[in-house]
Amino acid sequence: MIVLIFIIQIAMLLCLIPYVSVSTAQNVSEKEINKYCLSCHQKKGSVKKFLEGDPFSVYINPQAFEKSVHRSLTCTECHQEFSDKNHPDRVFRNKLQYSIKESQKCLQCHPKRVIRTRPVHEEIFKKEKQGGATVCTHCHSPHAGTRITGGTVSTSEELYCMKCHSKDNTMKFTAGKTISTKVNVDSIRNSVHRNIGCSDCHFNFTAEDHPRRRFRAEREYRLSSFEICRRCHNDKYSQVSNSIHYSMISSGKLNAPTCVDCHGGHEITTAGRSRISMVKTCEKCHSKPYELYAKSVHGSALLSKNNKDTPVCVDCHSSHSIKAASASDFHDNIPQNCGICHADKKLMGKYGLSTDVVKTYLSDFHGVTLELHRKEGQKLNKKSSQIAVCTDCHGSHEIMPYSGVDMQIIKSRLLKRCQTCHAEATENFPDAWLSHYKPSFAATPVLFIIEWFYKILLVIIVLGLLFQILLDIWRHIRNR
Amino acid sequence: MTSPEQIDNMGNIKRFNAYRIIEHYALIILFVILALTGLPQKFYFLKISQSILVLFGGIDNARVIHHFAAIFFTILIVQHILANFIGIVFLQWRPSMLIAYKDFHDSVHNVRYCLGLVEQPAMCGRYTYKEKGIYWLTLTGGLQMMLTGFVLWFPITVTNYIHGQVIPIAKTIHSSEAMLLFLLIVTWHIYDSVFSPDVFPLNKSIFTGYITKKQMQKLHPLELLRQKEDAQEGEEKTET
Numbered sequence: 021m022i023v024l025i026f027i028i029q030i031a032m033l034l035c036l037i038p039y040v041s042v043s044t045a046q047n048v049s050e051k052e053i054n055k056y057c058l059s060c061h062q063k064k065g066s067v068k069k070f071l072e073g074d075p076f077s078v079y080i081n082p083q084a085f086e087k088s089v090h091r092s093l094t095c096t097e098c099h100q101e102f103s104d105k106n107h108p109d110r111v112f113r114n115k116l117q118y119s120i121k122e123s124q125k126c127l128q129c130h131p132k133r134v135i136r137t138r139p140v141h142e143e144i145f146k147k148e149k150q151g152g153a154t155v156c157t158h159c160h161s162p163h164a165g166t167r168i169t170g171g172t173v174s175t176s177e178e179l180y181c182m183k184c185h186s187k188d189n190t191m192k193f194t195a196g197k198t199i200s201t202k203v204n205v206d207s208i209r210n211s212v213h214r215n216i217g218c219s220d221c222h223f224n225f226t227a228e229d230h231p232r233r234r235f236r237a238e239r240e241y242r243l244s245s246f247e248i249c250r251r252c253h254n255d256k257y258s259q260v261s262n263s264i265h266y267s268m269i270s271s272g273k274l275n276a277p278t279c280v281d282c283h284g285g286h287e288i289t290t291a292g293r294s295r296i297s298m299v300k301t302c303e304k305c306h307s308k309p310y311e312l313y314a315k316s317v318h319g320s321a322l323l324s325k326n327n328k329d330t331p332v333c334v335d336c337h338s339s340h341s342i343k344a345a346s347a348s349d350f351h352d353n354i355p356q357n358c359g360i361c362h363a364d365k366k367l368m369g370k371y372g373l374s375t376d377v378v379k380t381y382l383s384d385f386h387g388v389t390l391e392l393h394r395k396e397g398q399k400l401n402k403k404s405s406q407i408a409v410c411t412d413c414h415g416s417h418e419i420m421p422y423s424g425v426d427m428q429i430i431k432s433r434l435l436k437r438c439q440t441c442h443a444e445a446t447e448n449f450p451d452a453w454l455s456h457y458k459p460s461f462a463a464t465p466v467l468f469i470i471e472w473f474y475k476i477l478l479v480i481i482v483l484g485l486l487f488q489i490l491l492d493i494w495r496h497i498r499n500r
Numbered sequence: 501m502t503s504p505e506q507i508d509n510m511g512n513i514k515r516f517n518a519y520r521i522i523e524h525y526a527l528i529i530l531f532v533i534l535a536l537t538g539l540p541q542k543f544y545f546l547k548i549s550q551s552i553l554v555l556f557g558g559i560d561n562a563r564v565i566h567h568f569a570a571i572f573f574t575i576l577i578v579q580h581i582l583a584n585f586i587g588i589v590f591l592q593w594r595p596s597m598l599i600a601y602k603d604f605h606d607s608v609h610n611v612r613y614c615l616g617l618v619e620q621p622a623m624c625g626r627y628t629y630k631e632k633g634i635y636w637l638t639l640t641g642g643l644q645m646m647l648t649g650f651v652l653w654f655p656i657t658v659t660n661y662i663h664g665q666v667i668p669i670a671k672t673i674h675s676s677e678a679m680l681l682f683l684l685i686v687t688w689h690i691y692d693s694v695f696s697p698d699v700f701p702l703n704k705s706i707f708t709g710y711i712t713k714k715q716m717q718k719l720h721p722l723e724l725l726r727q728k729e730d731a732q733e734g735e736e737k738t739e740t
Contacts, residue, residue, distance in 0.1 A: 385671075388544045392559040395550045440504075444656050451664025452655065459668070467669050474676030481680060485688045491614040496697040498616065 041322050056104050057095040072114045084164035092421045098125050098162070119155045124154040137150075142187055161182060177217040178205070181225075195237045207287035221248050239274045240280065255398050259340035264347070277305065282339075295322060303334040312417035329367060329390035335360075336416075345416075354409040355381055377456040381410070397410040404443075413437045512710035513727070523580065524706045530573045534645075535682055537566040542675045577642045596626040597637065603629035625722040626724050634689050641681045648674040 035137060038163075060066065061080040068076045085091060090098075103109055112118040135141045147153055155163075182205055190198040213221070235241040245365055250257035252468060258265050260279075266278035280302050299322065303310040313319035313333075321327035337343075340389050343350040355378065363378040381387045390407040395469050413434065434450040442449065459467040507513055516524075537556060541563075542550030556562040585594035604630045606622035613621045627635070651658045651670035658666060693703040698718060705711040716724045 026519060147536060151559055169583050275612050324725075367689070388541065388561060391543055392541075392550065392553060396554060396558045399550075399554050420739060442656055446656075447666045448659040448662065449656060452659065452667035452670060467665060470669055470670050471676075474672065474680070478680060478683070480675065482687070485683070489687065491611060492691075495614040495621075 037319055044083045044330075053094050053096055053104060057102075062240060070112050070114045070118070074115055075120070080163050088161075090162065090165065094417075100125075116153075116155070119157050120153045122158045122162075123154055126162075127154075131158075135297050140184070140233070143184070163177055179206075181218045193235050193237050193241065197238055199241075211286060211288045212290050213286075213288060221251075223248070223251065226479055243269065243274060243278050245278050245280040245285070253279075256340045263340060263342045264344040265342060275305075295328060296326065298334060299323075299332045299388060306333075309417045316417060316419045318419060329361070329370070331361065348406070351406065351409060352390055355387065355390065358410045374456065376458055379456065380454065380456045408437075408441060412440075508710055510710075510712075512708075513716050513724070514709055515705045515711040515716075516709045518709070521706060521709055523576065526572070526576050530569050530576065531685065533569040534566060534573060535678070537562040537569065539680055539682065542564050542678065563684050567653060568647070568716050570653070573642065577639070577646060579641075592624075597632060597635055599629075599632050605633055619689070623721050624719065625726070626720060628719060629697075630692055634684060634692075637684055638681060643674055644677050645681070648677070652729075 044255045054164065056081060061078055062082050068078055070076060094099075096103055112121070132145070137468045144152075144154055145183065175194065182203065185201055185203040186205060187202065189201045189202050194200045198452050217452075221223050235244070240362075246257065247262075265276045265278075269278070281304075299313070299319075311318075314323055317331040322332065335341075335343070336354075337350075345351075359378040362373070363375050365375050367376050372392060382391065386408045390409065393407065431447075431450050434453070437445055438445045438449055457463065459471055461468045534551055540546075540552045541559070543549045553559050553562050556565055568690055575600075584593070584597075588595050606624060609618065609622040610629075612618045622629075648670035651666055655667050692699065693699060693706075699715065703711075703715075705715075711720075713724075
């Protein structure tokens with residue numbers, strides 16, 4: 021019995037030996053332990069092998085470690101099973117198994133409740149719930165990790181962000197839908213924004229902070245792009261804020277386009293992209309006008325011949341400051357809009373079109389009244405009444421060439437147009453219109469003769485009167 | 501004014517009765533309103549035109565005023581023609597405004613006089629050839645303005661009956677004639693009645709109804725002569 025007790029005591033003492041020896045070793049070499057470990061681990065080429073055969077370098081860069089956040093720690097504070105006396109030979113199936121095991125040690129100092137405060141970690145914990153493992157070392161280097169605040173975590177912001185955003189992660193909206201947060205890095209490199217960093221646009225996001233935002237639905241998230249883009253493109257933002265699209269959004273119609281809907285996000289290219297693609301952008305929402313446009317004289321020239329002279333949507337409607345087509349200031353500006361091309365002699369000359377169309381319109385009833393309304397509108401603060409402009413007779417998106425169409429057909433169509441405003445107009449009424457041409461002897465002889473008669477008469481009368489007055493004054497001077 | 505009683509205390513001779521004075525006042529007012537609301541439409545591109553139209557409350561208001569003034573102008577012209585037609589045909593008014601061969605002769609004579617080729621100016625009657633000229637140009641011009649103005653005011657109604665090209669024709673005539681009348685009034689008539697050394701600072705006869713004997717002698721010597729003869733004969737005639 022006594023012998024048994026002695027053996028047990030001896031055994032207990034033997035069990036204590038390692039602890040005693042370790043504590044003795046720590047006491048002796050606490051300051052020197054890192055050097056001691058590095059004496060082997062700073063040698064390049066030290067490789068271990070996992071069971072599955074993958075090699076694993078045990079090399080530690082002492083310079084990087086000295087700069088790292090963990091420089092004040094000793095090796096054994098993390099690698100507790102190792103000491104100058106004890107270096108267990110552990111066996112792992114592969115690197116993942118090893119990493120999972122080692123990551124548990126991080127949690128001793130970085131508890132989950134603290135890690136959770138960073139939304140960027142949320143994805144990791146989500147996976148953990150689904151049976152995944154937390155592997156800190158996938159992102160953070162334990163021996164070379166610098167402070168996140170003010171430190172450079174990665175060689176570039178792009179690489180840092182793309183660590184996660186190159187993967188098929190998702191973000192979830194409160195309404196339930198999820199979208200991928202994967203970013204195609206090539207699309208950024210080909211975009212106009214290739215020289216700016218992620219956080220220049222995603223300005224709330226930094227290496228130290230990844231705020232958790234809540235959006236009810238994807239549309240709300242897209243709308244937030246206004247605030248991103250305006251930081252650099254404030255001029256465009258202020259134009260947009262006066263546009264029909266913005267006022268639609270303000271009134272709750274959230275499907276109206278925001279910056280990224282037309283320009284795209286990461287893949288944004290220069291404004292001078294193909295004119296066809298510009299038209300196609302508008303088509304995404306405005307498919308009916310597009311169909312009409314595609315068949316029109318303008319649209320067919322663009323789409324079939326890629327004619328760069330023809331107007332695309334934004335040439336008439338403008339882009340950022342786009343107004344409702346029914347808005348009086350848009351409507352009243354149509355003759356000027358059409359005039360940009362149709363009063364351009366060089367451009368119209370290419371197609372054998374007359375530039376008199378704009379002049380004759382502007383000097384006729386509709387043009388004069390419209391012009392006066394426009395000027396008065398500013399002074400009298402009055403809204404313009406709807407005076408017929410180019411599109412009211414010619415149509416807008418569906419505009420067709422008149423050449424080759426029988427004059428009688430044109431007139432019968434014109435009468436219908438006239439009747440939309442002048443309900444009681446008869447078939448004689450459209451003859452009042454001179455087909456946008458100045459009066460000529462061949463087309464309108466009576467008018468032509470009368471015009472010239474008055475031109476000559478006015479000159480004769482004015483000269484005659486002046487002659488009379490001068491003669492009269494001369495007589496009085498002579499009589500004195 | 502054809503009798504000696506029609507001479508006031510100052511020795512001025514009566515030239516126009518109240519009817520003619522009122523007619524002239526009405527014509528001045530309507531002419532000014534029509535010109536102010538009409539010409540800015542012709543010269544719509546000038547800044548001053550826009551300022552004038554704003555004074556009237558905008559082009560729409562200006563057109564309403566123009567139309568109202570046109571109605572009164574039409575009444576004025578129509579009553580003038582009717583009154584004078586009835587007066588001359590039935591009441592034996594003297595058609596002193598009719599243009600005669602003498603008027604052409606007078607005008608040529610006065611040009612020769614101004615150039616120093618003859619010693620004395622032409623002897624004019626109740627109305628000088630200049631006054632007749634402006635009267636007939638205004639009257640015929642006014643009639644044209646009425647007709648073409650009607651076409652422009654009611655284009656739909658008019659094109660129910662006539663070819664549509666009547667509208668641009670009416671527009672050309674209306675706007676050219678307006679310019680003609682405007683120039684006629686502001687140059688010839690204003691010079692003749694205001695700035696001419698014969699009448700300066702103003703020929704007031706159409707406002708007061710009386711003309712000084714001196715002016716009568718100078719401008720209308722034949723009329724003065726006729727009045728004297730009439731007075732001698734003791735006849736009474738109604739002037740036109």
